Amino acid sequence: MAAISAALVKELRERTGLGMMECKKALQAVDGDIEKAIEEMRKSGQAKAAKKAGRTAAEGAVATKVAEDGSFAVMVEVNSETDFAARDENFLAFVETVLGAAFDRKEADVAALMAGELEETRQALIQKIGENISVRRIKLVEGGRVDAYVHGNKKIAVLVALSAGESELARDIAMHVAAVNPQVVNKEDMPxxxxxxxxxxxxxxxxxxxxxxxxxxxxxxxxxxxFLAESSLVEQPFVKNPEVKVGALAKQAGATVESFVRFEVGEGIEVAEVDFAAEVRAQAGL
Known part of the structure; x- marks a missing residue:
């Protein structure tokens, strides 16, 4: 077996982001061939990722990107298993990569977007972070004036499309949607x-x-x-000035609210309750 130098281990760590011992073992298994080690680690990583795919990913982050002319915007939700992973710089960089690709291609189909290189990037991130990572949903919104709001914790994001008006107005209304969470734009839209x-x-x-x-x-x-007034965006008192309703606020600017989309991380995902004490007892045969 060839001697594995610290420099070789360091290089493999930098190229894969994996731990020192994992890198050393991988190099020992292929007699120090770093390219073969990377290949084998990728194969192993894909296997590990498959095992993690069944684990519930209900944490994560949302992100938005708005066209300079305000004609369209894209919003994505990417999930992880824990909030700790959702704050990892590698995870957040992946979110931005997915967002940028969706924006550039104006693609809202997750499967279509993730085919190819992006899926490889996701698999590599799963291997690096050690959690299931999934791109859950993407939304493309177009209109006369579109803008977005993302809450500081990256857990809630909103896109709003107006028929006209300025970006600041659309952004303010998006912030209102984030805070109040209306169900529909107009009461006539209620199912x-x-x-x-x-x-x-x-x-x-x-x-x-x-x-x-x-x-x-x-x-x-x-x-x-x-109920209809409280649940309809245009009928709600504007959060920044409760004296005026959102619909009236838009009308003052010569606009109407065309649509909105609100993402909240993990909404609708069922997370299994785990009794860790019972799990330990079962594993111990008690």
Whole structure:
């Protein structure tokens, strides 16, 4: 077996980002051939990545990029298993790489974007960080004036498209969406089945009051109107100035809100609750 120098181990570490012992063992296995060691480590890394693919990745980060002319913007969510990994500079660099590729290609299909080199980069990152990393979703928004807001913790991001107006207005409305989380732009956009569901809930509550049917009907109508107003972006009081509604704010600038998209890291992902004490007992045969 060829002697493995510290300099060779150092070079392999710098090229792969892996630990000293892993690098030394890899070099020993191929008699010091660094290129073969990298090849074998990549093969091993892909195997490790496959094992990690089944683990839930519900942490991560969101990021946005807006065209200079404000005609379109792209938003991505990339997930990791832990918040610690989500703050790693290598992970954040990968998020920016994915974002840049999606922006340059105006590509919102994750599978199409990740085919080829980006997938290799993801696999290498999994090997380096030791966690499952996944590109969960991408959104492309176009409009007369599009801008974005990303919360400081990189956990919430919003894209807003206006028919006209300035970037600052679109950004302010995006910040409002991040804070208040409306369901739709206009109350007419609310899905009928959701409205009916709310009506059933309000009806059951109102009937407990023992009031006449015609009064109950008016109560239900009032509550539905309130629900729609509270859930619709243009009907909400603007967070920076509650005296004016978001729709009116846009109208003052000669614009209307066309659409918005809000990403919150991990929303909708079911995370299994792990009883670590029970897991230890099981492994110990207790």
């Amino acid at each position: 009928a089945e959701l409205v009916e569901k709310e009506k059933e809930i309000f009806k059951a509550q109102a009937e407990q009051s023992g009031k006449p049917a015609e009064i109950i009907e008016k109560m239900i109508g009032g509550r539905i109107n309130k």
